[in-house]
Each structure stands twice: as C-alpha cells, then as structure tokens.
Amino acid sequence: xxxxxxxxxxxxxxxxxxxxxxxxxxxxxxxxxxxxxxxxxxxxxxxxxxxxxxxxxxxxxxxxxxxxxxxxxxxxxxxxxxxxxxxxxxxxxxxxxxxxxxxxxxxxxxxxxxxxxxxxxxxxxxxxxxxxxxxxxxxxxxxxxxxxxxxxxxxxxxxxxxxxxxxxxxxxxxxxxxxxxxxxxxxxxxxxxxxxxxxxxxxxxxxxxxxxxxxxxxxxxxxxxxxxxxxxxxxxxxxxxxxxxxxxxxxxxxxxxxxxxxxxxxxxxxxxxxxxxxxxxxxxxxxxxxxxxxxxxxxxxxxxxxxxxxxxxxxxxxxxxxxxxxxxxxxxxxxxxxxxxxxxxxxxxxxxxxxxxxxxxxxxxxxxxxxxxxxxxxxxxxxxxxxxxxxxxxxxxxxxxxxxxxxxxxxxxxxxxxxxxxxxxxxxxxxxxxxxxxxxxxxxxxxxxxxxxxxxxxxxxxxxxxxxxxxxxxxxxxxxxxxxxxxxxxxxxxxxxxxxxxxxx
Numbered sequence: 001x002x003x004x005x006x007x008x009x010x011x012x013x014x015x016x017x018x019x020x021x022x023x024x025x026x027x028x029x030x031x032x033x034x035x036x037x038x039x040x041x042x043x044x045x046x047x048x049x050x051x052x053x054x055x056x057x058x059x060x061x062x063x064x065x066x067x068x069x070x071x072x073x074x075x076x077x078x079x080x081x082x083x084x085x086x087x088x089x090x091x092x093x094x095x096x097x098x099x100x101x102x103x104x105x106x107x108x109x110x111x112x113x114x115x116x117x118x119x120x121x122x123x124x125x126x127x128x129x130x131x132x133x134x135x136x137x138x139x140x141x142x143x144x145x146x147x148x149x150x151x152x153x154x155x156x157x158x159x160x161x162x163x164x165x166x167x168x169x170x171x172x173x174x175x176x177x178x179x180x181x182x183x184x185x186x187x188x189x190x191x192x193x194x195x196x197x198x199x200x201x202x203x204x205x206x207x208x209x210x211x212x213x214x215x216x217x218x219x220x221x222x223x224x225x226x227x228x229x230x231x232x233x234x235x236x237x238x239x240x241x242x243x244x245x246x247x248x249x250x251x252x253x254x255x256x257x258x259x260x261x262x263x264x265x266x267x268x269x270x271x272x273x274x275x276x277x278x279x280x281x282x283x284x285x286x287x288x289x290x291x292x293x294x295x296x297x298x299x300x301x302x303x304x305x306x307x308x309x310x311x312x313x314x315x316x317x318x319x320x321x322x323x324x325x326x327x328x329x330x331x332x333x334x335x336x337x338x339x340x341x342x343x344x345x346x347x348x349x350x351x352x353x354x355x356x357x358x359x360x361x362x363x364x365x366x367x368x369x370x371x372x373x374x375x376x377x378x379x380x381x382x383x384x385x386x387x388x389x390x391x392x393x394x395x396x397x398x399x400x401x402x403x404x405x406x407x408x409x410x411x412x413x414x415x416x417x418x419x420x421x422x423x424x425x426x427x428x429x430x431x432x433x434x435x436x437x438x439x440x441x442x443x444x445x446x447x448x449x450x451x452x453x454x455x456x457x458x459x460x461x462x463x464x465x466x467x468x469x470x471x472x473x474x475x476x477x478x479x480x481x482x483x484x485x486x487x488x489x490x491x492x493x494x495x496x497x498x499x500x501x502x503x504x505x
Contacts, residue, residue: 045064048129052074078198081204161174181206237288296315336416381494381499419501439459
C-alpha cells in the first residue's frame, strides 16, 4: 500500500500493533492469573498429581477425600520377607491408617509448589506426573496383632522324631526343624519408619530356627519299640451274664500310633499313650450290637495298664433294658423269677404298676441284668449255685475251688435266680427279724431295698443252738444260701467284693 511507503505512517502502524499485542498479552495474563487464583481459591488439585494410582486431576480437596479412602489397601501392599519365605499383606492388616484429608491437602499444595509459570504448565497438562505419599499413622496394637497373624503363616512347628509302621516293621521318622517369626523385631522395624516401609513395600521378617525336643532316637529306644510291636495286644469283652469272652486284636498300625517318646533326665525314653486306642475300643464296642456294649468306665487306666504289660485289657459288657409282655396267668413273682431280676426292681422301673392286678398284654420294662452288677467285676472268679441241685461250685479260671451242698430259700421266700455279685462281707451278721446270727455272711443281692440275701454258715440262735444242721441239700432258708459253717468261712475268705454269683433255677 502506498501509504506504508511514508515513514511516519509505518511508525504509527508499528506503535498500534505493539499496543494491541501488549493489550492482548496483558489480558491473557490477567485471564490466566484469574484462573490460577480461582483454582487456588477453590482448592483444586491440578493434573499430574496423584496418590498411588488415584488421579486427582481438577478434584477439589473435599472431592478428593472420598476417592482416597480406598487407596491404601488398593494401591499399596507390603511384602514381609526372609531368605526362604515371604508373605504379602495389605497396609491395613499391619495397622496402617490413612489420613485422607491430610493426603488430599498435600496433593493440593504440591500442585502449586513449583512456582507460577510451572503451575501454568501443569494446569494445561504439560508437567510430569507428581506422586504424593499418603499421610499415614500406625495403630501399634493392630500392627502387633497383624504381625502375630503373619507368624501363624510363617511359623513351622518342629516335628519330633518318631516311629511309623511300614510292612509291619517299625521305621524311624527323623525329627524336622521348625521356624518362628521374630514378631518383636519385625514390629520395631515397622514402628521405626512406617512411611518408608509403606512406600518401599518391603518389611524384613526375621525367622529363627526351632530345634525339635527329640531330633534323634537312640538305638535302645528303637529296640523297645520293636519289642512292643512284636507283642500284640488283644482287647477282651467279658459277658458277665453268659460268662463268655469276645476277643478283638488291636491292629499293629493302631498299636504303633500309641508309641510316644519322652525326655526324662535329659534322655529320650520309650513311652505309650492310650488315647489313640480309644477309636479302636469304640469300634469293638459297636460291634457287639445294639443291645450290648462295653463298659468303658476307667478305660484310660485299663488301656494304659495293657500297653505297659501290667494287666490285660478286659472290659465288662453292659446290657440294655428289655421288655416283657404279660401273659395270661403271669404273676410279678413268676416274671421276676424268669427274668432274673428282683421283683422290687421291676416295680421301680414301671411306676403305677399294680402287682396284684396284672393285665395280659401289658408291656413291662425289665431293667438291664447288668444293672445288678454295681461293683467292679473280679475277672476269673465265679460262684455258680444250682437251686435244683442245691449245690454250689466256686471256680477260679477253669479250676474248681469249692463244691458244696447248700440250702436255699423255701417256696414262700425263694432265692432269686439271676447273676449277682458279692456286695458285702459281715463276719457275723445279725438278723433281727428272726433273732439269729449268720456267720461269714456274704451279701449278694437286695431282695428288697436295704435287705440283702447272701451266703452264710449255719445260723445260730441266741442260746447258741445251730439251725438246720441236718437239712443241707433241701430248701430251708428265707432266701439266703446256707453252707456248712467251715465251708462258708472258706468262701468268705476266698470271694472278695465284685466276684460274680450265678444262681440257676
């Protein structure tokens, strides 16, 4: 244009352009300053500032707080490590607590900490990502509890040396070393600088070796174990009613599981434990059927004695109660006689029963026959009485100890059939009802509560006269079983409490 050729015109144009640029630049600067001030005023976090993996771009501090609540366990983890073991835990599992508000505030402050022009660059996403460390505190109680939980995973219980059975042969299992986490040392490291541990993601976990109490088995103890397995144990169930035994061999594997090793005086010694045999004895008991089972009172003592070779493992059999349906013409005395249960016990088991008015078809509960045996059974001794033959035999094992003529109860006061026990010893019992003495009295059953029938010698009246001397062999008593006085004395001394007495019809 021709007018630009005039120097004065060009100068005016240049001044106008410079002024325009100055005005535009100033306006832009004012605008950016206003935006900066607004962002600062509203506490807005700028792009590129993040905590963990949480981007906080253009979030206000208040808006950032709920976003940060899950950051700690979502974006951070801590590896507890030792040379041959490690475990991973979230920070909260080790007692870390996040201050989300303080963390958001730090992110906000970091957004503007690099100066005005650097901040302008960050506003437009031109700055590098700036990670912000979370503000955390450590709950020491939870931290210690968390490390205790880790120790459950880290710790290995040492295994003591022992035995196993392979192809019926004892095999030594060597002891195995264990380990334990030093919780206190790990705790002190964590407490010393929890933030460094969090950001690094690693926490040393010192482990200590734990030596088993029994690492090796001496040769003499091995020899004892081999000898123990070579002598099998057989459980025996004794049926006191039928006078029979049932045997149950203990499997070698079960026997081997009962072997224990102990430390005595600093030495490894051989021992046994009855507990592993309990399942076996329960299986044996179940095999007897629904109506019979083993009396397992004192089972641990019995099993221990058997394991130590002190006594055989013999368990009495218990019977379940039964029922009886009354037949036409039955009396309670006849039912009692046939069932081998004293009459008063049947009455006691059937409340409301009228013994003088039995109705055919009535079902009676008959107490268990083994309820009459309330003393510990003396195995191997048995007294057998025949009411028909009026005779007594006493056995020790298969050996006949005594064979005596006796007298039992008369018809109106009969001797009760059944299986009973020696219950009491009275050297010279007095019967006030008949005003007589009964030498060498052995009580065997309660004919009525508090009134015992039993064995005794020929009774003596107050004046010293002996009754029924010439009547042995015939029923003459009121329920007791009478022997010659010298025979009664021998029986009195031989038969302790608990010896079984079988009275047959």
